[in-house]
Amino acid sequence: MPTSRNPSVETWGRRGPEVVRRNVEAVDSALANLHEVTVPDEVTANRRRPPTVPEDAPDFVQKVTRLLMEGQGDKLPVSAFPIDGTWPTGTSQYEKRSIAQDIPIWESDLCVQCNFCAMICPHTAIVSKVFEPEAGKGAPDTFEAVPETHTPELVGLDYRIQVAPEDCTGCGLCVEVCPAKDRTQPKRKAINMRPLEDHREAEASNLAFLRSVPDVPRERIPRDFKSLPLLIPLFEYSGACAGCGETPYIRLLTQLLGDRLLLANATGCTSIYGGNLPTTPYTVNADGRGPTWNNSLFEDAAELGLGMRMGLNKLVGRARQLLEDMKSNLPAALYRDLTGPCATLDETAMAARREAVGRLRDWLADQQGPEVNELASLADELCPKSVWVIGGDGWAYDIGYGGLDHALASGQNLKLLVLDTEVYSNTGGQQSKATPMGAVAKFAAAGKETRKKDLGLLAMSYGHVYVAQIAMQSHSNQASKALQEAENYDGPALIIAHSPCIAHGYDLLHSPAQQKRAVDSWAWPLYRFDPRRTPEGLPPLQLDSVRQKVPMKAYMQEEARFRMLELRDPQRYEQLAAAASDAANEQRELYMQLAGIHFEPHERLNNPDTGAEHHD
Amino acid sequence: MTDLTTQWLGLNLCSPLVVGASPLTDDLDALKACVDAGAGAVVMHSLFEEQLVAEQMAAHRFIDSRINTDAEARSFFPESDVFAMGSSSYLKRLEQLQSSLDVPVIASLNGISPGGWTQHARELEEAGASAIELNLYDLATDPSDTAITLEQRQLKVVRSVVQQVSIPVSVKLSPFYSALPSFVAGLEAAGAHGLVLFNRFYQPDMDLDELELSREVVLSTNAELPVRLHAMAMLFNRTGLEMAASGGVHTGDDAAKAILSGATVVQVVSALLAEGPSALARITDEMTQRLSAMGYTSLVEARGALSLDNAPNARTWERLNYARLLQGWQSMR
Ligand SMILES: Cc1cc2nc3c(=O)[nH]c(=O)nc-3n(C[C@H](O)[C@H](O)[C@H](O)COP(=O)(O)O)c2cc1C
Ligand code: SF4
Ligand code: SF4
Ligand code: SF4
Numbered sequence: 001m002p003t004s005r006n007p008s009v010e011t012w013g014r015r016g017p018e019v020v021r022r023n024v025e026a027v028d029s030a031l032a033n034l035h036e037v038t039v040p041d042e043v044t045a046n047r048r049r050p051p052t053v054p055e056d057a058p059d060f061v062q063k064v065t066r067l068l069m070e071g072q073g074d075k076l077p078v079s080a081f082p083i084d085g086t087w088p089t090g091t092s093q094y095e096k097r098s099i100a101q102d103i104p105i106w107e108s109d110l111c112v113q114c115n116f117c118a119m120i121c122p123h124t125a126i127v128s129k130v131f132e133p134e135a136g137k138g139a140p141d142t143f144e145a146v147p148e149t150h151t152p153e154l155v156g157l158d159y160r161i162q163v164a165p166e167d168c169t170g171c172g173l174c175v176e177v178c179p180a181k182d183r184t185q186p187k188r189k190a191i192n193m194r195p196l197e198d199h200r201e202a203e204a205s206n207l208a209f210l211r212s213v214p215d216v217p218r219e220r221i222p223r224d225f226k227s228l229p230l231l232i233p234l235f236e237y238s239g240a241c242a243g244c245g246e247t248p249y250i251r252l253l254t255q256l257l258g259d260r261l262l263l264a265n266a267t268g269c270t271s272i273y274g275g276n277l278p279t280t281p282y283t284v285n286a287d288g289r290g291p292t293w294n295n296s297l298f299e300d301a302a303e304l305g306l307g308m309r310m311g312l313n314k315l316v317g318r319a320r321q322l323l324e325d326m327k328s329n330l331p332a333a334l335y336r337d338l339t340g341p342c343a344t345l346d347e348t349a350m351a352a353r354r355e356a357v358g359r360l361r362d363w364l365a366d367q368q369g370p371e372v373n374e375l376a377s378l379a380d381e382l383c384p385k386s387v388w389v390i391g392g393d394g395w396a397y398d399i400g401y402g403g404l405d406h407a408l409a410s411g412q413n414l415k416l417l418v419l420d421t422e423v424y425s426n427t428g429g430q431q432s433k434a435t436p437m438g439a440v441a442k443f444a445a446a447g448k449e450t451r452k453k454d455l456g457l458l459a460m461s462y463g464h465v466y467v468a469q470i471a472m473q474s475h476s477n478q479a480s481k482a483l484q485e486a487e488n489y490d491g492p493a494l495i496i497a498h499s500p501c502i503a504h505g506y507d508l509l510h511s512p513a514q515q516k517r518a519v520d521s522w523a524w525p526l527y528r529f530d531p532r533r534t535p536e537g538l539p540p541l542q543l544d545s546v547r548q549k550v551p552m553k554a555y556m557q558e559e560a561r562f563r564m565l566e567l568r569d570p571q572r573y574e575q576l577a578a579a580a581s582d583a584a585n586e587q588r589e590l591y592m593q594l595a596g597i598h599f600e601p602h603e604r605l606n607n608p609d610t611g612a613e614h615h616d
Numbered sequence: 617m618t619d620l621t622t623q624w625l626g627l628n629l630c631s632p633l634v635v636g637a638s639p640l641t642d643d644l645d646a647l648k649a650c651v652d653a654g655a656g657a658v659v660m661h662s663l664f665e666e667q668l669v670a671e672q673m674a675a676h677r678f679i680d681s682r683i684n685t686d687a688e689a690r691s692f693f694p695e696s697d698v699f700a701m702g703s704s705s706y707l708k709r710l711e712q713l714q715s716s717l718d719v720p721v722i723a724s725l726n727g728i729s730p731g732g733w734t735q736h737a738r739e740l741e742e743a744g745a746s747a748i749e750l751n752l753y754d755l756a757t758d759p760s761d762t763a764i765t766l767e768q769r770q771l772k773v774v775r776s777v778v779q780q781v782s783i784p785v786s787v788k789l790s791p792f793y794s795a796l797p798s799f800v801a802g803l804e805a806a807g808a809h810g811l812v813l814f815n816r817f818y819q820p821d822m823d824l825d826e827l828e829l830s831r832e833v834v835l836s837t838n839a840e841l842p843v844r845l846h847a848m849a850m851l852f853n854r855t856g857l858e859m860a861a862s863g864g865v866h867t868g869d870d871a872a873k874a875i876l877s878g879a880t881v882v883q884v885v886s887a888l889l890a891e892g893p894s895a896l897a898r899i900t901d902e903m904t905q906r907l908s909a910m911g912y913t914s915l916v917e918a919r920g921a922l923s924l925d926n927a928p929n930a931r932t933w934e935r936l937n938y939a940r941l942l943q944g945w946q947s948m949r
Contacts (some may be wrong), residue, residue, distance in 0.1 A: 015680065016672035040678075186827045224762050272688065428689025445694040503692040506676045559677055564693070567671075 052463040053094040061094050066279035068407025069095060083255035087276040089290055092167075092237040098200070100170030102193035105143075105203075106161040110180045110190035113150040113159055117191055118173035118229035120512070124146035124251050124281075125168035125238035126191070127210075128229050129147035130157040135213045142202040143209055153222050154230075159556050162210045165196060165203040169242035172509045179214075214287060218258070222498035226481040231255035234290045235519050238273040238281035245500030245515075246270060246419040248472055250390065253417065254282070256483060259289035260344050264308055266400055267300030269299050269426040270419060274390075294498035298395060299440025302403035302416060305389035309414045312385060319378040323372055327365075334359055344386045345487055353383050373526075386487060388417045394424040396496075397453050399594075401433075405458075415486050415493045418455070429503040436523060437583060438576035439561040441503075447565040448577050451583045457495045460529045460541065460594075466493035467529040473500060474516040475526055478544045482528050489532065498524045505560025514558050520549035522584035524593045525591065541594045548588065552581040618907040619914045620900075622656065624858060624881045625747045625784035625809045627720045629656030632915060633871060633900055636862050636883030637661050637724045637749065641709065647717060653899045658713065659883065662751050663706045664738060665727025693937075694804035703736050707743040720746035724788075728754045728773065737780040749812060750777050751788040767799055771806045778807035786810030786860065790817075791843055800855050810858040812883065813847050816840065834854075835886035840864035845877040849933050852878030866895075868902020869921045871947035879921040 010022040056072075064080050067073055082088075113355055118128040130148050136158055140146075143365045148159040172193055180190035221230045223241040240247045246269060252410045254261060263282075274281060275295060284290035296304045326333055337356035342349040357379050364376045389407070396404050396418040405416055423441045431441035433453040440447050441495035459467045466489040468482035479497070487495035498518060500511035517523035526544035529597065533540045556562040556577055566573040620631045634657045635650050641661040651657070683691045706723075713721045723745035727733050737748055752770045756763075768813045778785050785807070791814040793799050800811060816836060823830045841864035848859050860881040861874035871882045887895040912918040920926055 012676070015676050017666070018669045018672045019676045022673075179829050183827070207876070278711050425692075428686075429692040440694060502682060504677075505693065506674075507678065536871050560675065560693070561853075563671075569709060570705050 006047060011331070026045070026339055034333055054096075057094045058088075060088050061091055065091050065094065066182075067201075073278075079544070085093045087280070089276075089280050091276075092239075093280040093283065095237070095279045096166035098166040098196065099545065100168045100196050102166075102170050102172075103163050103165050103168045103196050103199060103203070104174050104191040105189050105194040105199055107182075107188070107192070108144050108146045108161075109148070109159060109187070111183055112180045112190065113148065114179060115226055115229040116177045116179065116476075117161065118372070119225070119252070120172065120173050120177050120248055120473060121251075122173065122240055122247040123169055123238060124166075124233045124247075124507070125164040125165055127164075127233065128159065128161050129210060129213070130159050130230055131213045131285050132216070133158045137308045139209050140205045140229045151222060151227055154216075154227075154275050160210065162207055163189065163199075163203050164207050164237065165200045167237040168196075170196075172244040173243060173511070176509055178329055178513055186327045188570070217347075217351070218349065223256075223345075223480075223484065225477040228255055228480055232258070232285055234258055234261075234283050234285060235274075235281050235282055235397070238271040240269065241502050241508075243500070243502070243511065244273075245473060245498070245508070245511055246392075246421065247273065249417065249419060249499070250274065251276055252472065252480070253483065254291055257291075257344060257388075257487065259285055259291070260323055260350065261291035261384065262308055262312070262385050262387045263391045264291060264301050264305030264387065265295040266389070266395035266425070267295060267298035268392040268394060269421075271295045272426055299399045300403055301389050301391045301395055302407035305387050305414055305416070306403075306407045306410055306412060309387045310575070311410050312381070312387065313412075315378055315381045315386075316505060319375060319381045320353065322378065323377040323382070325371065326375070330363070332606035334363060338382050342384055343488065345484060346382050347521045350383065352570045357382055360429065381548065385412050389414065391416075391418065392425060392499075393418060393420045393422060394427075394430075394432045396420075397433040397455055404494075404593045408459055408462060408494060411464055413490055413492070414449060416495070418494070418496045419499045420496055421503060423497045423501070425501050425503050428487065438556060438565060438573065439559075439582040440564040446569070446573060447562075449576070451580075452601055454528070454587065456494070456496055457530070457590075463534070463540075464531050465529075466491065466531060467496075468493075469525060469527050471498040471499075471515050471519055471524055471526060473498075473512045478526050478528075485528060485530060489530070503561070505563070506558055510558070514555070517550055517555040517558065519545055521552045521555040522548045522588055523552060523580070525584075525588070527591065527595075534599055535602055537599050539595050539597045539599070541591065541597075543591055543595045546592075550586065552584060553577050557579070618904055618912050618918070620656075620904065621652075622880060622915050624657065624860070625786060625931070626782075627657065627722040627746055629720070629881070630654070631656035631879050631900060632875065632879070634722075634860065634881050634883045635659060635888065635894060635905070636885040637751070640885075640888060641713070641931060644712070644716060646888075646893050647713065648886065650896045651717050651719050653893055654899035655719060655896050656881070657699060657722060657746070659715060659722045659749055660706075660710060660713065660724055661739070662704055662724040662726035665725075665729065665733045668736075703739055707739055707781060710743045710745060714744040714870060722747045722749050722786075722854065724749040724751055725777065726751040726753060728752070728769070734773065734776045734780055737777045737785075741781045741783050745783060745885035747775065747784045747809075749786050749788055750774060750783060750808075751815060753790060753815065763794060767793075767802065774803060774806040774808055784809035786812055786858075788815050788862065790815050791847070796847060797851060797854055800851060800857060804856050807940050808857060810880075811851070811855070812825050812860045812862050813844050814863055816863045819855065834883045835890050836866075837886075838863050838864045838866045838870050841870050841873065845862075845873055848874070848878040848880065849920075849923040849927070851919040853925045865899070868904070868906050871899055871903040872906045872918070873912075873922075875915060875918050876920070876922040880915075880919065 008020050012019045012023055052069050053061050064076060067076055072085050115128045117126050136145050145158040145160040148154045148157045175189060175191050175193055178191050181186040203435045215232050221227055233251045235251045238247050265274060282293050323338060323386050337352060338360060342353045352421050360379050364372050404416060420434050422434045422436055424432055431444040431448055435441050435444060436452045438447050456467045456469050459465045459523045467485050469478035472479035482495060486495055498515055500508055500515060519526055527541060529541045531540055622629050623630045631654050633655055635655050637659045638661055642645050647658055679693050694945055710723055723740040725737060725748060740748055754770060769905050774787060787803050787808045818831045819834045821830045821832060844861050844863050858880040859878055860883055861879040862883040865871050865874060865882055865884050866887045874882045907918055924930050
C-alpha cells in the first residue's frame, strides 16, 4: 500500500502543522485498524434496499419522480410529463435522505411552547402543532402530547413538537435556540440531539400520525411571532445546506400566506432547493391548495412577478366585470360576499370568500351562456392572491437590479423578498454589490474595498415603497411584523433579509448569535419604512436598531470571510474594518435623521391609480 | 531623582514599567504613546497553542471540507493557499513592533502540551523578539492528575522552549501553586531566566437568568496587588530568577510597593486599558516622586527592601492567618 503521508503535507500543509498531523494520524490509524473481511462464495444476505420512494407515494411520484431520483431521468418518455408545463408540488416528503446522525428529541415536561425551534429550522424538520385532543386518539404509543398552556387563544388544544427524523439534517439550530432548561441539569433542554438510529422508526410513525391530524382553523392561531410557527408550513424538507439561513424566511412566508401565495423565483440557491426537480419542497394543505411557484431566469424575476401581478389584475378585473354584469340576477347576499373587503391576511374574510366562491360555482352551474362559463373559469380569482418575488442578492443588487427597480417604480401590489447572503452563494461565493466591506470573496480575494450597496435606501427614495430590513434568526419578532406589514401594504414592498450561509465560513449553529452581532454592530441595522405613516405626519422610517451595541470587529472576527483577510494582511484588515465601522456610523447618522423627520399630517394627493388589485 | 534604568533578562530598560501582554499589541499608536510616556518594554499578547490549533481546524472544516462537494460550485472561497493559518500574522506584527518601537519587544507564548507548537518559539526569535514570556496555564480536572505530574509537564514545556532559542525566556505563572518556591527552583533548573507573577484570567461568571456560564473581561483593581507582593517578598533572595510583577498596579505607590517587595520590572495592563497610554506617564511620575522622596537613588537600592528577608516586621508576611493575629492582640493586653 502506498504511503499517504506526503500527500497530506502537499494537500494540507498550507493550513498548518496541526491539520497535517491530524490527517496523517487519521490515515495511520486507518491502516493500523484494517482487518480482513472474507467474501462468501455466494450471496447470503436477505436484506434488500428500501424502495427509493415509499410504496404509498402518489402515482406521479412512483412513475416520474422516482426515476429522476434514481438518476434514470433519461429513460422517461416526453409523454410522462404534464402537458401544460406545470409540475406537481409536495414531493420533497417522498425523498427521505436520513442524513443526520443525531436528531432533536422532545422532552415535553420542560417545553415552554415558545416554538423557537420550529421557527428557526431551515428544513421544516421540526414542527410544532396544536390540535383537538380528540384527534390525538389512536396515536402510536410513543406519540406524546401536552395541553397547550402558553397561549390563551389556544386553551383546550393539545400541543406537540415533532421531528421529521429522515428529513432533519442534524444542524442543531433548534436545540441551540431552545430556551427551556432542566434546572438541576441545565445541559438537558426541552429538545436534545440524540442518535437517529435510536429514534428513527418511532419518530417516523409519530410524524406520519401528526401529519394526518387535522389542522385547527387558521383564524384561531394568533399572529404574534411566537404563535406563527403553529400555522401549517407549505415549504418543507428542502435540500438547502444544513443550517441555511434563507429557507426559514420562505417557510414563514408560506405559513403566513398559505394557499394564496404566488411566487416568482430568481435563479440561485432559492430556485435550486425550491425548484421542482427532482422533488419540490413547496407543498399543499389538507384542501390540496398551496403556493404556486415559477422560475424563469436569474435576471428577470422581478419582471416575471410584475407580469404575474398584472396578469392577475386583468383576470380579477374581468371576473369582477362579469360579476357586475350578472348583479341583477345574483342573490344579493352572494354578490355582497363576493365583493366585500377581503385582505389576504384576514383569515376569516378569506375563508368566507372561498366559501362564497363555492356558492357562486353552485349558482353558476344552474345558469346558461358563454359569460357564465367564463365566470366559472375565473371564479377563483375572486379570492385575492399575493405575488411575491424571491431571490438572492446577486439577483436583487446586481444582475436583476434594473428589473427590481422597475417593479418597485410600477407601484403595483408586488412584494420582493431578497435573501441576502452577501455573495453569489449558489455559484460558489462570488462578490456581489451586497458583499460587505472587508469580506473576502471570489473576485474580491483581497477583501472588498467598497461599501455594501444600500438597496433599502434606494427603494425608500421612491416614497411609495414599503421597505424593511430583517434578521429572523435573532429577531423573529421584528421580521414577522415586517412581513405582515409588507403584505398588508397596498403597493410594492421590498424586504431585505439577512441570511447566514456556508459561504460566510463559520459553523452555522452559531448563526443566531452571529446574526445578533451583525445587528448590534450596525453591520445589519433593522428598520421598517412604511409610506402609510407619512400622511399621518409620522416619519415613515422606524429604526428597530438604534444604538451600536458592539464594535464592528466583534462581528467581523467571527467569520472566515473576514478572518482570511485579517490573517493574510492585518494592516489592510484594520483599514477596512475601520472603514466599515465609519460607514456604519454614517449610515446610522443618516437613518437617525430620516427617522426623526417631521411631516405635517396631510391627504395623499396624487395617489396614482395603478390599476393594481386593491384589497377591496 | 531615582535613576529608573534597570536590567531585565539581560536587556537594558529605561524604566521598570512595562506594557504587559494585552490587546494593546494590536494598537500601534497606543503602544507608541506608551513608549513616549516612558515604558521600558512591551510584551505582546500571547500566541496561543489552543488558538493556533482551533484556527487551523476551523479553516479546514469550514473552507476545505466544502471543496468539490457541490454540483453547482467547486468551492465557496477564493483559492485558499494564498494565506496560511498559523503564526504568520503574529510574526508580522512582531516585526512591525520591533521596527517601530525604540524599546525591547517581548513575545508571549501560551500552551500546555509539550508537543510541536514549541517550535513557534524559534520563529519568534527569528522575527526579532528580544525575549519570550512563556505563559503556563494548565487546569487539572482529571482526578488522577497529581500536582507532581502537572508540574513535571510544565517544566518539560519550559525546557523544550528554552532549548529552541538563545534569547532569554521568562515564565508567567498562575497564583495557584502549593509550594511555589520549590517549583520556582525547578523553573530555574529548567533554564528559565525570569518570573512573571501572576497571570490573571478571564473571570468565569454565572448568568443566573440564563442558567449558564458567562465569561467577561473584568479589569483589575489594586486589591489584587497584595497576593503578588506577598509572593515576590517570599521569593526575593531565594531564587536566582528576576521577577516581574503583573496584576493590580494602578498607581505609582502600587509600582513602588512591587519594587520594594522584590520586582525588577512592573507590568501594567488594566490601568492602560481603562485610562489609555497616559496612565503610564502618570504611574511613572508618581512612582518616581515616591521613590525619590524615600531617598532611593537607584532601583537596586529599593528592590526587595520590604521582602521577607529585609523587612523589619517581616513575620507579617508569614502571619496571614486571622487566628494568630488575634492571639497576638490578646498577648498585648
Ligand atoms: C483583555 C486582556 C487580555 C490579555 N491577554 C493576555 C495574553 O494574551 N497573554 C497573557 O499572558 N496575559 C494576558 N492578559 C493578562 C495581563 O497581561 C496581565 O497579566 C493581567 O491583566 C494583570 O495585570 P493588570 O492588573 O495590570 O491588568 C490579558 C489581560 C487582559 C485584561
Ligand atoms: S437539527 Fe436542524 S434540521 Fe434538524 S430539526 Fe433541528 S433545526 Fe431542523
Ligand atoms: S424551542 Fe424548546 S421550549 Fe420552545 S417549543 Fe421548542 S422544544 Fe419547546
Ligand atoms: S449556499 Fe448558502 S444560501 Fe445556498 S443553500 Fe447553502 S447555506 Fe443556503
